[in-house]
Each structure stands twice: as C-alpha cells, then as structure tokens.
Amino acid sequence: MAGVAAPAWSNGTAGAATRGSVTHVIFDMDGLLLDTEGFYTLVQERILARYGKTFDWSLKAKMMGKKAIEAARVFVEEMDLADVLTPEAFLEEREGMLQQLFTTTELMPGAKRLIDHLHAKGVPICVATGSHRRHFQLKTQNHSDVFALMHHIVVGDDPEVRNGKPSPDIFLAAAKRFEGNVDLSKVLVFEDAPSGVAAAKNAGMLAVMVPDPRLDASYHEGADQVLGSLSDFDPAVWGLPPFEDLSL
Numbered sequence: 001m002a003g004v005a006a007p008a009w010s011n012g013t014a015g016a017a018t019r020g021s022v023t024h025v026i027f028d029m030d031g032l033l034l035d036t037e038g039f040y041t042l043v044q045e046r047i048l049a050r051y052g053k054t055f056d057w058s059l060k061a062k063m064m065g066k067k068a069i070e071a072a073r074v075f076v077e078e079m080d081l082a083d084v085l086t087p088e089a090f091l092e093e094r095e096g097m098l099q100q101l102f103t104t105t106e107l108m109p110g111a112k113r114l115i116d117h118l119h120a121k122g123v124p125i126c127v128a129t130g131s132h133r134r135h136f137q138l139k140t141q142n143h144s145d146v147f148a149l150m151h152h153i154v155v156g157d158d159p160e161v162r163n164g165k166p167s168p169d170i171f172l173a174a175a176k177r178f179e180g181n182v183d184l185s186k187v188l189v190f191e192d193a194p195s196g197v198a199a200a201k202n203a204g205m206l207a208v209m210v211p212d213p214r215l216d217a218s219y220h221e222g223a224d225q226v227l228g229s230l231s232d233f234d235p236a237v238w239g240l241p242p243f244e245d246l247s248l
C-alpha cells in the first residue's frame with residue numbers, strides 16, 4: 001500500500017521470513033491470551049444439565065469468540081431451548097458464575113513471553129476481544145502488566161464493533177487505531193476460535209490459529225498457520241524480530 005512506512009524494527013536486510021512480512025499484530029483474548037474458555041464451557045455444561053442436555057465441542061465451536069448475545073442466541077437455538085430459555089435469561093443466569101470464575105483467570109502458555117518480546121522490539125500490538133469491557137476488566141485484573149504493553153484494546157461493546165466475529169468489524173477497528181497507515185495484508189491476527197479466524201480473513205489479514213486440541217481439525221480451515229501453543233510461534237517466519245533467547 002502506498003505511503004506505508006517500513007516497520008520501526010526493520011534493518012532493511014532480507015530475513016528468514018517465509019510466510020510474509022508482518023508489520024502489526026492483533027491478539028484475540030479469550031482462549032488465546034487468557035485461559036478463560038473453560039469457564040464458559042463449565043457454566044454452559046451446568047445450565048444444559050438442568051435440561052438433560054450435554055454440551056459438546058461442535059456447539060462450543062459455534063459459540064466461541066462471538067459477542068455474548070450472539071453466542072447466547074446460538075446456544076438457545078442449537079440446543080432447542082427457545083421454549084424454556086431466552087438468550088437474555090441465559091446470559092443473566094451465567095453471569096454470576098462467570099464473574100466469580102473470571103477473577104481466577106490465568107495467562108495461556110507462551111503469551112507473556114511473546115507479548116514482552118514484540119513490545120520490546122517495538123512491534124505495534126493490540127487486543128481485539130469479543131468480550132465486553134466489564135468482563136475484560138475482571139479477566140485481566142491480575143495481568144495488568146501484560147495488557148499495559150498493548151498499544152490499544154478493542155472490546156466487543158465498542159461502538160465501532162457493530163457485528164461480532166466472524167464480521168471483520170473488530171479487526172478493522174483495531175487496525176485503524178494503530179498509528180500511521182496500516183497495510184491490512186501485513187497484519188497478523190492470533191486467534192483460537194473459528195469465528196475469529198474467519199473475521200481476520202474477512203478483514204484481509206493473516207491468521208495464526210492456536211485452537212484448543214478438542215476442537216475438530218475441520219475448524220482449522222482458513223487459518224494461515226495452526227499452532228499447538230503460543231510457545232510454538234516463531235516470529236522470524238513471519239518477518240518479525242526473532243527471539244534471542246532460544247532456550248525458552
């Protein structure tokens with residue numbers, strides 16, 4: 001794209017990049033940076049048990065990454081509960097349980113090391129989460145050091161995010177808030193959810209997927225790379241500054 005400056009860390013020499021020359025990085029949050037997806041699963045299992053139904057990973061795949069109300073509609077519809085539970089009542093019921101669980105949130109393996117590294121090298125990084133601000137605050141309260149390194153954070157109830165993932169809205173809003181012009185084809189999104197990978201691709205960006213191993217491999221389709229953990233990510237492959245301490 002015309003007028004797009006070379007990244008600040010670039011020394012102008014050819015690197016070992018084989019998958020592109022990434023200039024900006026956007027992180028998903030739930031299930032990617034933070035180990036919160038299990039909380040949603042647990043609470044939803046409890047609610048379904050009351051109706052004699054079982055929560056499974058094909059339902060999980062359809063809900064994860066979405067805005068709360070959009071995921072709630074999927075839950076009620078897919079589980080055939082419309083006669084006994086509205087999406088709004090479902091959200092209200094799970095809220096108390098979730099709020100307690102969120103305060104115990106842990107980082108996913110490799111998240112801190114990667115964020116520290118990209119920040120130290122001057123790579124512009126941000127978070128784009130379908131989670132609304134109230135939940136974002138609860139989930140991140142013990143990890144403010146990590147999230148403080150983000151250039152900005154876009155949450156699901158941001159006015160610019162009209163539609164949740166797989167709409168590209170949230171990633172387009174996130175890219176716009178970096179400084180200067182951003183070539184969307186050089187933005188790398190990290191995601192754990194099928195809807196999130198689709199949103200990144202709909203935004204014209206690159207997508208690395210770090211899925212839960214229980215997610216069927218058919219949902220990996222569309223990702224530019226699939227990793228078992230953020231710890232497996234090699235920045236140099238994407239034209240990003242390499243890790244210097246390879247012992248980690």
Ligand SMILES: O=P(O)(O)OC[C@H](O)CO
Binds near residue numbers: 129193
């Ligand atoms: O994966 P995130 O960070 O977009 O969050 C989405 C929901 O809050 C949880 O699936």
Ligand SMILES: [Mg+2]
Binds near residue numbers: 030065
């Ligand atoms: Mg996620």
